[in-house]
Amino acid sequence: MDRRSTKRHSGRSHMKGIVLAAALGVVMGGMSGPASAQMSDGKIKIGVLSDLTGVYSDINGEGSATAARLAAEEFGNAINGTPVEIVVADHQNKADVAASIARKWIDAEQVDVIADVPNSAAALAVQDITRERKRIFLMSGPGAVDLTGKACSPYGFMWTWDTHSVSATTARALVAKGDKSWFFVTADYAFGHSLEDEASKTVKALGGTVKGGVRVPLATSDFSSFLVQAQGSGAKVVALANAGGDTINSVKQANEFGLPQGGQTLAGLLLNINDIHALTLPVAQGLIMSNSFYWDMNDETRAWSRKFEAKTGRKPSMNQAGVYSAVRHYLQAVKDVGTDDADKVAEKMRATPVNDMMMKNAAIGRNGRVFGNMYLFEVKKPAESKGAWDYLRLVETVPGKDAYIPEAQSGCPLVR
Structure with a gap:
């Protein structure tokens, strides 16, 4: 082999080595290192x-x-x-x-x-x-x-x-103690409708009755006309199918109108610890509520x-x-x-x-x-509380499998 042939062979070998090394580098780079890649x-x-x-x-x-x-x-x-x-x-x-x-x-x-x-x-x-x-x-x-x-x-x-877990848990507890006739004050959008629907199903399934209801726009400040209808219905339970500031306003005004004093039970179908804090225990005491978490x-x-x-x-x-x-x-x-x-x-x-x-x-x-x-919690009386945020007494623990709609009955197309 002459010198020029040797150089050509050597050059080809060198280039093959570079290509092979680069390829190995890509493969190893893809296999190595943290998952951040x-x-x-x-x-x-x-x-x-x-x-x-x-x-x-x-x-x-x-x-x-x-x-x-x-x-x-x-x-x-x-x-x-x-x-x-x-x-x-x-x-x-x-x-x-x-x-x-x-x-x-x-x-x-x-x-x-x-x-x-x-x-x-x-x-x-x-x-x-x-x-x-x-x-x-x-x-x-x-x-x-x-x-x-x-x-x-x-x-x-x-x-x-979800609207089933909180409303059904609360409804079962109230119907079990004899509060069987219900009237709904409902936030007028998808959440409120679902909350009322799920509670109504539970009440009726347990032998209770729904005497009526009203739909209220979100972020309403004046509940007076709606609460007058609830008071006039004669229902034992006035169920508040709303949340947040709407629930706070409706509970405060229901107390001002004398609904609890007249023997009607206020049921907040979605209450949070923050709502009780805003309401204060003198106003909120005795309320039944369902939550998935409590700080204490x-x-x-x-x-x-x-x-x-x-x-x-x-x-x-x-x-x-x-x-x-x-x-x-x-x-x-x-x-x-x-x-x-x-x-x-x-x-x-x-x-x-x-x-x-x-x-x-x-x-x-x-x-x-x-x-x-x-x-399931009951809001404490003022004398039972040890201080700020000590507001709830545990009544019952409901396992997740019983609190929620079974996935096979949910209507989700992913569940076959």
Whole structure:
């Protein structure tokens, strides 16, 4: 072989070596290193979409954002080296505003998961968008059963409660003690309608009767005309199928009109600890309420609630605790599967029971329903309270499997 042939052979061998080394580098690079290589956009972005200024701002709002941040802090604000970012927006209790923010977050701002979303109409709009865009949706604020029923999503998870669990638990307790005739004062949108419907079904199934009801616009300040109708109905129970500021206003005005003094029972179908704090015990005492969380349940709930209170100046609502629990479960799933791919994360979330300060070994159904316990409470009398936020006495623990509609009966097309 002459010198020129040797050089050509040597050059070809050298180039083959470079190509082979580069190929091996690509393969090894894909196999090695932390799972952060599997994270989209170099970050995990969580959007807390809430009511920051309206009737649900006290039980959700900035407190929900704080709860999400507490969950992220437990992971050092990063998963396998990928930073976790929390962004917050106000949907103003308008479905169109919620939908617009959700689209912008996903399409332009690379948000991976949307959390909270009080107001069922807003949540139903966001559910459609996250289903279409394949983004995880962690619901802690809304309650309409359709969200895990006919409008369910493979990416949607309903964490804290729903209109069936809170209303049926409360209705069973009141009917059992003889309060069998009901009249409804109902928030006039998807959430209120669902709350009334679920309570009515339970009352009638147990032999009670519904004497009537009125529909009230969201964020109503004057309930007088509606409460006069409730008073005139002669119903033993005046059921308030509303929440937040609407519940506070309707309970206060019902007391001013003398409904409890006249022998009628006020039933708040969705009450939170924040509502009792605003009402004060002299007004709220004796109310029956169903919640999935209370800050004073055990050492774990008290310890976490102290962290929350240190940042907010108040104890958490069940909705705010639910945001923490949902975001924490999501982040753990991302860490376990090593990617923020929505299909893989959703599969891991459903396969893993929820275990944290809020719930233990709670299963997640194929329809996205988290089957945590519900708790029936009675609001304490002023003399029974040891101080601020010591408001509730536990009456009954209702296991998740009994508190919620079974997934096979939910109407969710994902359940076959």
